[in-house]
Amino acid sequence: MTALTQTYAPEKKKNANSWLPQRWYLHILLWITCFIISFPLLYAVIVATQTNDEVVRYQVTPGSSFDTNWETVMITRKLGSYMVNSTVQAIIVTVGKTVLSLLAGLAFVYFRFPGKWLVFGFVLMTLMMPTELLIIALFRFVSGLGWGDTMAAITVPFLASATGAFLFRQHFSNIPAELSEAAQLDGANPLQFLFRILIPISWNTIGALAVIQFIYVWNMYLWPLLIIRDERAQVVQVGLGSLRNIDTTLTYGPLMLAAVVTSIPPVIVFILLQKQFMSGFAITRDK
Template sequence: MHLGLVLACLVLGFPVLYALIVSTQNNAEVFRYQLTFGSSFAFNWHQVMVARHLGHYMVNSTIVAVAITVGKTVLSLLAGLAFVYFRFPGKGLAFGFVLITLMMPTEILIIALLRLVTNLGWGSTYYALIVPFLASATATFLFRQHFSNIPRELAEAAQLDGANPLQFLTQVLIPLSWNAIGAQAVIHFVYAWNMYLWPRLIVQGRERQVVQVGLQSLLNLDSSASYGPMMLGAIIASIPPLLVFIALQKPFMSGLALNRDK
């Protein structure tokens, strides 16, 4: 068992270590395939953060990812609350529509969405990067399932105490749902951080561009592939999602286990 764990660590850890090594090397050192840190870290850092403005792209991605994560989580919580505790005409039909959209990738709607955002005059703005992704069928479905497993007696007790639906959500449901919220927050943040196709289509210029598109500018520096800056940029860009996962690791794992058990 311990041997298997060691082998797994080597298999998973070696590519990361090699990427760190390459991020400090120039092309000549890279092509010698030497497993020692190089002498070009400062140059590579300048190319990535100054010449190619990766720091600016990361700020944009942080704004977009945080806004999408918060917006998706709040809207999904409210939708889950409505589907479980509210009665309204067409409730079953609406939830069926949510289930149908689970099977539809965003790419199917990309042309219609592009036209809509362009007609609204949102091109190359944060609105275009954030608003189309605030609704989440997956999160709505998961919160609905989670709320369905919370005893109905709590809702009845809250109603007898005079709590309105918003108070019931904030004072009862949310404290019981931190693990599910943490799991969804990690998933939403990573998804928003890794967006490439939509920002590539809707954003022109550098001012509002995100990090995944910005990384593409590292493919050809000085008319040739520069592997050191490419690796350094990829490593830097992976840090924020990693920090979010580390910060929310416990609720993330507990939330996944909770959904699996159900």
């Protein structure tokens, strides 16, 4: 196995890759690309401060309506309460799934037990069952439990996944066996081994799974749309929908402000944990 992302830092030396003769040209190309890719969000940020009149005049400078828009979004439409729900949901799922995946990975790599291949296959098969596919039956089952409009409905079904368990299984199986043998000689039990040795050397993988899970949960839309009907329990992605129509006419400013505010937590988490994400999720090629 080769980890690809060891050399994530930019290369300094000139090599065969430099097919553009002059560097300034490359910089301009990169600036244009960055501008095009960032354009939708830049535009949203500007509109977020404007009144409808300013939007329609295509004013390119920040507008005069930031305060009013903020008030509409946070006080009238209570985006803050949706944000709180989403934050609680994302933290519960991220922490819960990381812990359960660590335990499952530990069991798969360091234990021998009868019927292991069966359990492994059972977990593997779920890779073919995305939640979206089962949404009709899952909706019936979870409503039947009486979990409609509860935090349990948007967290518990997502606490375990094959992706997480296999991520840690693969990570652990690349750790030399001597480590666990030495730990056992020192009299460590499996949980001590997990907390004292495995977790401290697995922060990159844990970080990678955490980023993926946080963004996945924060951006979840279809499932909360179905199962949560009570405004007070709603998550932010669905809550955005209520900003589409204010006073019967469409007001762009508050809608864009809400979209921008909604995007801040996942973007921050992503940028902060970018290094872990890249090294933890290093693409591997094994035969």
